Amino acid sequence: MxxxxxxxxxxxxxxxxxxxxxxxxxxxxxxxxxxxxxxxxGGLETGATPSPFQVVARTPMYRLRRYFPEADTAATGIPIVLVPPMMMSADVYDVTRDKGAVGMLHAAGLDPWVVDFGSPDQEEGGWQRTLTDHIVALDEIVDRVHDYTGRNIHLAGYSQGGMFCYQAAAYRRSRNIASLITFGSPVDTLAALPLGIPDAVAIRGADFLADHVFNRMAITGWMARTGFQFLDPIKTVRARLEFVMQLHDREALLPREPQRRFLDTEGWVAWSGPAVADLLRQFIAHNRMVSGGFVINDRAVTLADITCPILAFVGEVDDIGQPLAVRGIRKASPRAEVFEYCLRAGHFGLVVGTSAAQHTWPAVGEWVLWREKQGDRPVGIVPMAAPEPHAEGETGVSVTSRLTHTAATIAEVGVEVGKGIAEIAAGTVRGARELSGEAARALPRLARLGQIQPRTRISVGSLLAEQGRKAADRECFIFDDRVYTYAAVNRRIDNVVAGLIHSGVRPGMHVGVLMETRPSAMAAVAAVSRIGGVSVLLPPGSDLDETLRLGTVEKIVTDPENLPTAVATGLPALVLGGGDLRDIDIEPGSDVVDLERLDTTTVELPGWYVPDPGTARELGFILFTGHGDSLEMKLITNHRWALSAFGTATAAALGRGDTVYCLAPLHHSSGLLVSLGGALAGGSRIALSRGLDPARFSDEVHRYGVTVVTYTWAMLREILDSPSLHIDDIHPVRLFLGSGMTPGLWRRTMERFTPAQVLEFYASTEGAIVLANVSGAKVGSKGRALPGSADVRLAAYDPVGRRFLEDERGFVRESAPGEVGLLLGRQSATTDISAGVMRGVFEAGDDWVPTENLFRRDTDGDFWLLDNKRTVILTPHGPVYAQPVVDALGALPRVDLVVAYDVRAGDADLAVAACTLRENKAPSVVEITAALDALPPAERPDVVHVVPHIPLGPSFRPIADTLRAQGLPKPTVRSWYADPETGTYKRFTKAVVARLEAGIVDAGSTAR
CATH class of the missing domain: 1.20.5 (Single alpha-helices involved in coiled-coils or other helix-helix interfaces)
Incomplete structure (x- = not known):
């Protein structure tokens, strides 16, 4: 020099x-x-000194700084806690003392605190830090500052630090938090990804990086700095050129030197691998900041639990925390007042630099004073509007804003134009990419179904073990707000296996499962499968003895709630589940074993035990349908279960980002085959509830981030009708999945849960048939056969003579469109356990398995369920099918439940339809006539009447037994009969009843 x-x-x-x-x-x-x-x-000496602070608390996870501890504001000021992002030093809030965050907030009369997480590479155990560690630390910090100051705090965070603030506030449900303030913090991460990355690419990439990269490595400080600069290369290059061009002018450089040094060298810290993996998995791949259901400390959490006011700073030209992503907080937190402050700044400029000094930090100070009732609402802070629909590929950063902000040089404009062209191209091919993404999920599942042979080993237990091997730390179950990983679930199953073997369960044994829908029930089913036994799913109710007999049950696995019923059967009872605080009294000498008290570590597994020995052709489950005289046993092979599992996952496009809410009972095919099976095959989470409670449903849908809800029959009606249901327009549910929903309830569900859709299934237990109405365009239809399902045909059938209709060659005739037919599925090597194989049906040598159900097929090839072939009502005017009657009357807005049944009157059977009402408002006779006009005249019911109550079975299916036993309904103002002369319905009178009971049926009725 x-x-x-x-x-x-x-x-x-x-x-x-x-x-x-x-x-x-x-x-x-x-x-x-x-x-x-x-x-x-490393830089120019500026002579600047940092703001004074005191480290108030020091732990291995963080140091809590209190700035200006000797000032008056430390005793009287409003506490505000500032949280840095994971990759950035806590000094981001004190880059320059006079224009930095802490200095300006102190000058505004606030009491600033800053969280310093340090750098993982310099902290003991730092490389093992998880996202949960950061949120739990922040939760502890809020308590510390609140206890220290005696005041609720304002919690503020930049970029990912703001995401931490949202998550911590949700985790503690806003307790002791006066408001949240964030700066460029994305919430709806998939709404606007940096560099225009397509969603499908981001999801698959994030999943891959979380599972295969960051479980082995971390991000160093220089990698974080380089990545940040790469996200905005124009600004980085421009800043360096400007620095070189002004290197001769020290006075011009000094004011910006602290900022330059911070960005270039001093401001970056390392990320731990597990924390990055959590971020990618939960908030990029699965976007659970919006949907809810992200996991903190093994608890399911949702931003919908935030109730304190929120202020989000939005950078108009922020390509990292893009406006659409930042404004996602409005959708994710419907119970909070959400405001925004929009300014022309990039990501870093929101908190450091001229814009921050002139706008950000003065606005923060004024916001805090306003929320503390010490001032008016600041100019520029406005309520955040609901997200508006946006074109594919838009990010919320307008082209004009980008060009204006980056037009310092022609080169910059050229880069931006090129980027705009790239975005147009990306938008053009995005649809194809998304379609290919669906195919990427679906094709392996369908290919796997095609590869299953009779001796292929596949079962519930093996699929759970397989998912555990792929990703042991991924979430499997959610129950009572607790989240259980695949590793934990498989450990639980193995412990139950040891208990069952100790209690005498062997391969091939039929084990009854009499339990409520809970994780222990699914663990019991999986454990029986892992041993190679057969789970007999026992519905509660009066048919228990008969189901035990039909299922040849040798032992019963039960929960504490059903233990008295299980003991009453006289069979050995094995008690499982019920929590840590249960108290079960077992009488000495009774044949009851409490598996929870058994020390499974002392159980020596026998030599014959081979985990998951079940093959496709072997019996895996026994289910029951109907009740009383119509009770039927259904045998489910492992292949049949796998068909439903992979078929459901394919039809519903289930993936790792989905959470399937299992409302259906486990003893119903929808619970076992659709909920459990589909979720396992799709790698989705399974959320279980403690019963059908509308208030609980509302809370758990948000807290668990439920995207798919399973149902049976009329189950959802209880939820929709309840005043306790508090679901607004912003909810995560995209699909309702199940069977038996009537068109009226179907439409009500879609209206209440817009934009969610309904996917109605029909799954036969005979012939391995799975139909699904995937598009949902035809409400009430069962759709078409899924790929992987058995080949399906409708055989022309006469329900009166109960026989197939044949052609001139003696083969069964296939039903024409609109004609009644019995559903048949082609026989395969994996369905040899099914009852009753028919051969030579449509041609010589073919093999078909008949179902019990009659359908019609429309001209598009969609199937419409009519009735069970044994329950068709045979009236003098022809057969009446129950399902079309139920669908037609159930579509009336005033009608709730409907059943159709036969009543003997004289020497004839009459078709009677009974319905309950919504809000006790009966439909008019004109409405009833119009609704039933959709049916052929001969298939309309003879009598329609309103009843106060229709009982529901264990699977929420309406039951007509009690009404049938009462005979013809009494004439009231809410009962009507079909007049054969006019083709309309009229008031049901005593004279009509007398005539029917006398066996007098009008001849004209056959022409209705």
Whole structure:
């Protein structure tokens, strides 16, 4: 440096004093001096000193700084806690003392605190930090500051630090938090990804990185810095060019030097691998900041639990925390007042620099004072509007804003134009990418179904073990707000296996499962499967003895609630589940074993035990349908279960980002085959509830981030009708999945849960048939056969003679569109356990398995269920099918439940339809006539009447037994009969009843 000075002096003495010469020379010398200082010391010496602070608390996870501890504001000011992002130093809030966050907030009369997480590479155990560690630490910090100051705090965070604030507030349900303030913090991460990355690519990439990269490595400080600069390369290059071009002007450089040094070298810290994996998995791949159901400390959490006011700063030209992503907080937190402050700034400029000093930090101070009732609402802070629909690929950063912000040089404009062209191209192919993404999920599942042979080992237990091997730390179950990983679930199953073997369960044994829908029930089913036994799913009720007999049950696994019923059967009872605080009294000498008290570590597994030995052709489950005289046993092979599992996952497009809410009871095919099976095959989470409670349903849908709800029959009606249901337009549910829903309830469900859809299934237990109404366009239809299902045909059938209709060659005739037919599924090697195989049906040598159900097929190929072939009502005017009657009357807005049944009147059977009402408002006779006009005249019911109550079975199916036993309904103002002469319905009178009971049936009735 001294050499350059001497050279300059020598030139001056020589007489070359012309300003035209000396000016450039001085700049060269000054640039050299400043450059040498930067090389030697990393930057220019500014003489600035950091703001004073005191470390109030120190733990392995964080240091809590309190700034200006000696000032008056420390005793009287409003506490505000500032949280940095994971990859950035806590000094981001004190880059320059006079224009930095803590200095300006202190000057505004606030009491600023800053969380310093340190750098994982310099902290003990830092590389093992998880996302949960950060949120739990922040939860503890809120308590500390609240206890220290005696006041509720304002919690503020930049970028991912703001995400931490949202998550911590939700975790503690806003307790002791006066407001949340965030700066460029994305919530709806998939709404606007950096660099225009397509959703499907981001999801698959994030999943891959979480499972296969960041479980092995972390991100160092220099990697974080490089990544940040890569996300905004134009600004990075421009800043460096400007620095070089002004290197001669020290006075111009000094004001911005702290900011430059912070961004270039000093401001970046490492990320731990597990924390990055959590971030990618939960908030990129699964976007659970919006849907809810992210996991903190093994608890399911949702931002919908935030109730304190929120202020989100939005950068108009922020390409990292893009406006659409930031404004996702409005959708994710419907119970909070959400405000925004929008300013023309990039990501870093929101908190550091001229814009931050002029706008951000003054607005924060004024916001805090307003919320504390010490001032008016600041200018520029406005309520955040609901998200508006946006074109595919838009991010919320307008092209105009980008060009205006980055038009400093022609090169920058050129880059932006190129980027815009790239975005247009990305938008053009995005649809194809998404379709290919669906295919990428569906094809392996369908291919796997095609590869299943009779001796292929596949079962519930093996699929759970397989998912555990793929990703042991992924979430499997959610129950009572607790989240259980695949590793934990498989450990639980193995412990139950040891208990069952100790209690005498062997391969092939039929084990009854009499339990409520809970994780222990699914663990019991999986454990029986892992041993190679057969789970007999026992519905509660009066048919228990008969189901035990039909299922040849040898032992019963039960929960504490059903233990008295299980003991009453006289069979050995094995008690499982019920929580840690249960108290079960077992009488000495009774054949009851409490598996929870058994020390499974002492159980020595026998030599015959091979985990998950079940093959496709073997019996895996026994289910029961109907009740009383119509009770039927259904045998479910492992292949049949796998067909429903993979078929459901394919039809519903289930993936790792889904949470399937299992409302259906486990003993129903929808619970076992659709909920459990589909979720396992799709790698989705399974959320279980403690019963059908509308208030609990509302809370758990948000808290668990439920995307798919399973149902049976009329189950959802209880939820929709309850005043306790508090679901608004912003909810995560995208699909209702199940069987038996009537068109009226179907439409009500879609209206209440817009934009969710309904996917109605029909799954036969005979013939491995799975139909699904995937599009949902035809409400009430069962759709078409899923890929992987058995080949399906409708055989022309006469329900009166109960026989197939044949062609001139003697083969069964296939039903024409609109004609009644019995549903048949082609026989395969994996369905050899099914009852009754028919051969030579449509052609010589073919093999078909008949179901019990009659259908019609429309001209598009969609199937419509009519009735069970044994329950068709055979009236003098022809067969009446129950399902079309139920569907037609159930579509009336005033009608709730409907059943159709036969009643003997004289020597004839009559078709009677009974219905209950919504809000006790009966439909008019004109409405009833119009609704039933959709049916062929001969298939309309003879009598329609309103009843106060229709009982529901264990699977929420309406039951007509009690009404049938009462005979013909009594004439009232709410009962009507079909007049054969006019084709309309009229008031049901005593005269009509007398005539029917006498066996007098009008001849004209056959022509109705």
């Amino acid at each position: 001294s050499d350059f000075v001497r050279a300059a002096d020598e030139v001056r003495f020589v007489g070359l004093g012309s300003e035209s010469v000396m000016g450039p020379l001085r700049r060269v010398v000054a640039a050299a001096q400043n450059g040498l200082e930067v090389i030697r010391f």
